[in-house]
Amino acid sequence: MVDFSNALHLVRERAPLVQCITNFVTVNDCANIILAAGGSPSMAHDIREVEDAVSGVRALVCNMGAIEDIDAMVLAGKRANQLGTPVVLDPVAAGGTRLRRESAKRLLEKVRFTAIRGNASEIRSLAGQEASGSGVDAAAADTVSQDSLPAAVQTVAGLARRIGGIIALSGPLDVISDGEQTMVLRNGCPTMARITGSGCMLTSLIGAFCGAMPSDPFAAVCTAMAAMGVCGEAAEARRLKNGTGNATFRTDLIDAVFNLTEKQLTEGVRYEIY
Amino acid sequence: MVDFSNALHLVRERAPLVQCITNFVTVNDCANIILAAGGSPSMAHDIREVEDAVSGVRALVCNMGAIEDIDAMVLAGKRANQLGTPVVLDPVAAGGTRLRRESAKRLLEKVRFTAIRGNASEIRSLAGQEASGSGVDAAAADTVSQDSLPAAVQTVAGLARRIGGIIALSGPLDVISDGEQTMVLRNGCPTMARITGSGCMLTSLIGAFCGAMPSDPFAAVCTAMAAMGVCGEAAEARRLKNGTGNATFRTDLIDAVFNLTEKQLTEGVRYEIY
Amino acid sequence: MVDFSNALHLVRERAPLVQCITNFVTVNDCANIILAAGGSPSMAHDIREVEDAVSGVRALVCNMGAIEDIDAMVLAGKRANQLGTPVVLDPVAAGGTRLRRESAKRLLEKVRFTAIRGNASEIRSLAGQEASGSGVDAAAADTVSQDSLPAAVQTVAGLARRIGGIIALSGPLDVISDGEQTMVLRNGCPTMARITGSGCMLTSLIGAFCGAMPSDPFAAVCTAMAAMGVCGEAAEARRLKNGTGNATFRTDLIDAVFNLTEKQLTEGVRYEIY
Numbered sequence: 001m002v003d004f005s006n007a008l009h010l011v012r013e014r015a016p017l018v019q020c021i022t023n024f025v026t027v028n029d030c031a032n033i034i035l036a037a038g039g040s041p042s043m044a045h046d047i048r049e050v051e052d053a054v055s056g057v058r059a060l061v062c063n064m065g066a067i068e069d070i071d072a073m074v075l076a077g078k079r080a081n082q083l084g085t086p087v088v089l090d091p092v093a094a095g096g097t098r099l100r101r102e103s104a105k106r107l108l109e110k111v112r113f114t115a116i117r118g119n120a121s122e123i124r125s126l127a128g129q130e131a132s133g134s135g136v137d138a139a140a141a142d143t144v145s146q147d148s149l150p151a152a153v154q155t156v157a158g159l160a161r162r163i164g165g166i167i168a169l170s171g172p173l174d175v176i177s178d179g180e181q182t183m184v185l186r187n188g189c190p191t192m193a194r195i196t197g198s199g200c201m202l203t204s205l206i207g208a209f210c211g212a213m214p215s216d217p218f219a220a221v222c223t224a225m226a227a228m229g230v231c232g233e234a235a236e237a238r239r240l241k242n243g244t245g246n247a248t249f250r251t252d253l254i255d256a257v258f259n260l261t262e263k264q265l266t267e268g269v270r271y272e273i274y
Numbered sequence: 275m276v277d278f279s280n281a282l283h284l285v286r287e288r289a290p291l292v293q294c295i296t297n298f299v300t301v302n303d304c305a306n307i308i309l310a311a312g313g314s315p316s317m318a319h320d321i322r323e324v325e326d327a328v329s330g331v332r333a334l335v336c337n338m339g340a341i342e343d344i345d346a347m348v349l350a351g352k353r354a355n356q357l358g359t360p361v362v363l364d365p366v367a368a369g370g371t372r373l374r375r376e377s378a379k380r381l382l383e384k385v386r387f388t389a390i391r392g393n394a395s396e397i398r399s400l401a402g403q404e405a406s407g408s409g410v411d412a413a414a415a416d417t418v419s420q421d422s423l424p425a426a427v428q429t430v431a432g433l434a435r436r437i438g439g440i441i442a443l444s445g446p447l448d449v450i451s452d453g454e455q456t457m458v459l460r461n462g463c464p465t466m467a468r469i470t471g472s473g474c475m476l477t478s479l480i481g482a483f484c485g486a487m488p489s490d491p492f493a494a495v496c497t498a499m500a501a502m503g504v505c506g507e508a509a510e511a512r513r514l515k516n517g518t519g520n521a522t523f524r525t526d527l528i529d530a531v532f533n534l535t536e537k538q539l540t541e542g543v544r545y546e547i548y
Numbered sequence: 549m550v551d552f553s554n555a556l557h558l559v560r561e562r563a564p565l566v567q568c569i570t571n572f573v574t575v576n577d578c579a580n581i582i583l584a585a586g587g588s589p590s591m592a593h594d595i596r597e598v599e600d601a602v603s604g605v606r607a608l609v610c611n612m613g614a615i616e617d618i619d620a621m622v623l624a625g626k627r628a629n630q631l632g633t634p635v636v637l638d639p640v641a642a643g644g645t646r647l648r649r650e651s652a653k654r655l656l657e658k659v660r661f662t663a664i665r666g667n668a669s670e671i672r673s674l675a676g677q678e679a680s681g682s683g684v685d686a687a688a689a690d691t692v693s694q695d696s697l698p699a700a701v702q703t704v705a706g707l708a709r710r711i712g713g714i715i716a717l718s719g720p721l722d723v724i725s726d727g728e729q730t731m732v733l734r735n736g737c738p739t740m741a742r743i744t745g746s747g748c749m750l751t752s753l754i755g756a757f758c759g760a761m762p763s764d765p766f767a768a769v770c771t772a773m774a775a776m777g778v779c780g781e782a783a784e785a786r787r788l789k790n791g792t793g794n795a796t797f798r799t800d801l802i803d804a805v806f807n808l809t810e811k812q813l814t815e816g817v818r819y820e821i822y
Contacts, residue, residue: 023317024298024301024317024572025302025305026302027572027573028573028574028576028577028744028745029302031573031745032743032744032794032795035794036742036793036794036795042641043571043572043573043613044615044641044644044645046615046616046647048615048647049615049645049646049647049648052644052645052646052647053645056644065317067318067320067322067323096316096318096327096330097318097323097326097327098326099322099323099326100323194309194310194532195306195309196302196305196306196309197302197305243533244529244533245310245528245529245530245531245532245533246306246309246310246528246532247306247524247525247526247527247529247532248525248526248529250306250795251525251795251796251799252795252796253795254793254794254795255792255793255794255795255796256793257793258742258793258794258795259791259793297591298572298575298591299575299576299579299591302576303576339591341592341596341597342594367590367592370590370600370601370604371592371597371601372597372600373594373596373597373600468584468806469583470576470579470580470583470589471576471579518803518807519584519802519803519804519805519806519807520580520583520584520802520806521580521584521798521799521800521801521802521803521806522799522800522803
């Protein structure tokens, strides 16, 4: 079983240094959410120093939004693999353009990923299924419903076995699998799709949790996803109460991670083992 | 006449996907204000994929703050022109350096723009008049006053006729013209010049509105400008009430776009046909 | 003596245009804090235009987080030196990788810096002492304590004499020296280390103050550091009162600079001449 409470405890206690090679759109939010969780971010991404930089970190996050840094991701990822450091991939808009499809393919060939977090169309694209090209943010068509859950579980678990790591599909329903065990999470809120960077921040959080507990990446990924969902609900409650909008929601979401307690997480998470 | 209410309705209903090739300073705010308006942002800017990316979007925004991406803008802009997709230009600091002047000239030669939004000195620079070099944010000298309004209208309308598109000069007085009809807007507040990105966000909003109603770009541009001004006033009212500063103002401004109602817009806008 | 009040007055009155060649993680915050202080930011960093751009500004800030822009920093810095324009360096993660060490060395050889602001490990690295490689944000080990203060003062003053400029070491205790006079500041709060960009924003503020009063850079640097510390305490008081987190703290910090009064600064600053 996943001990959410312990995972949250560990990320605060161990304050992992997490290196992110990530895109310029949401890089600031990614750094701040890692700090909110208790980790420490490094956004070094220059190909001349990424191998050097990765030697000192507890986890590496590769975010394909930084499409110009794929070479740096490969170099840093291979070094992290040698060192046994967890590597997490965010295949941003993986199916959106030919460049993205080729970049995703190359990353999967060259680097062993501890975990990959994407939305439904990104995960489907990695799994070789038809991909929608409608932007990077979760759209209505781009999610898993109760009806499509069995098929999604199959896709996610199958891809997890293929890459030998964890696949995390995020949306209104999150599906997380290491190929053997699969967890479904039902937290979060629609406003998370009305800010840029929900996905990037979530992947950065996964990096922090994997860095804190590299020996149990499934628990790390599930807890990061659960924390994001529970914090999204907390931020949404504030938005509805205060009549604010998506920009304040973003700030409140990071604040909620900063203030998240073990009790709040374990009481708020809605999950099932599939 | 411009039906502000209908334009706002359409941007929410159609949720246009807007691609921005934009600068790293304000890119996050640009994405979030597009989401606030009801659109969906894509910030793809790599020259290897912009043509591919632009095929799936409803509007393209080229922000010259991304001065290293001018080639990508030309490529994406030409493709958008072929597809009949609206293209909006923000000529950031157009007169500030020789590189900017040459880049603006090249963009105007290679791409047909549906609309161009700049401050007074940027628009004057595009019109071939003397440009001030004092940074990218609206300064006191860099605005249109009641006295200089007739000259500004002439400059704006003349440039609109020359480019065969809409010119929108923003500041305390906004002047918007398609060469035939000209609208003057009197909304907004001085604090908008105390945050970075007011202009970039406004141009992104224009992209969203043009993407939602490509058949009437004049109404789209006027409504985006009106919405920004009305929301600036709403954010300023909050700032004065709560004693906050420019950073909270920025957040409140995006929130105000998120929460803007058709009634609030039509009642708040102060405009005249010149 | 340092007249904090006068320095704050001058930055508002003179509204210096400050050019920052800075990193993509915190660039938006750097621009907004310069605006909050009363200055005007330009983030032009393209090597083809930095010399042109620097001609019109009151100060130049070089932030080594933009490790890909070192050549542009050298070019802009040399031009600023010719013009007598103050140049401020933030040696982000100076000791963290070989590329950073070499880049710092090159910058110090090619450009005369009016001031350099870093955390303890960055300053120690510039001084040729052992550097820790643990990321860019101030960690517990990476600060000056009361016990290590005498050694830190010696390091800071010695490096100041060597570069012929001001060295500002920031942390729970700030140490600022021009080689002759040394000030110790005791403002700030631990939450400043829980957001990304505290250091970058501080260096940008130093740029604004140096641009406003180039004839007394020691007073400019000390006042910028004092202002940041006092505003950090104001933001922390709000955070504790409102139960918010690090993201709201960041916003409140910039707001506090926007609203900082001369009275609040002079009454709040805790300093000693060492």
